[in-house]
Amino acid sequence: MDTLSISDALYNAMWMVVLASMPILLVAMGVGLIVGIIQTATSIQEQTLSFIPKILSVIFALVVFGPWMFRMVGEMAIRLFSEMHRYVG
Numbered sequence: 793m794d795t796l797s798i799s800d801a802l803y804n805a806m807w808m809v810v811l812a813s814m815p816i817l818l819v820a821m822g823v824g825l826i827v828g829i830i831q832t833a834t835s836i837q838e839q840t841l842s843f844i845p846k847i848l849s850v851i852f853a854l855v856v857f858g859p860w861m862f863r864m865v866g867e868m869a870i871r872l873f874s875e876m877h878r879y880v881g
Contacts, residue, residue, distance in 0.1 A: 797875075797878050797879065798879055801872060801875075804868070805868060805872075808864055808865065808868050811864065812861045812864050812865060813861075815853055815856075815857040815861070816850055816853050816854065816857065816861075819849050819850060819852075820846055820849065820850050820853075823845050823846050823849040824842060824846055827841070827842040827845050827846070828842065
């Protein structure tokens with residue numbers, strides 16, 4: 793068993809998680825920033841007002857980026873399972 797290959801697999805898995813979650817996080821952050829600016833400009837300080845645009849934008853982003861994200865995760869899982877003999881002694 794090669795410990796370097798296990799650490800490489802964990803490193804690649806962490807980067808895949810970061811890359812797969814990045815579009816959703818960026819959309820939520822952007823919408824939250826825009827809603828926050830609008831709330832500040834109009835002096836509307838209702839906390840629940842920002843949830844509906846964020847939820848709708850995240851759902852839309854999941855519809856748009858979902859196939860790409862699931863393809864990345866699926867390819868990583870296939871690669872890990874096909875190389876399982878390297879990790880199991």
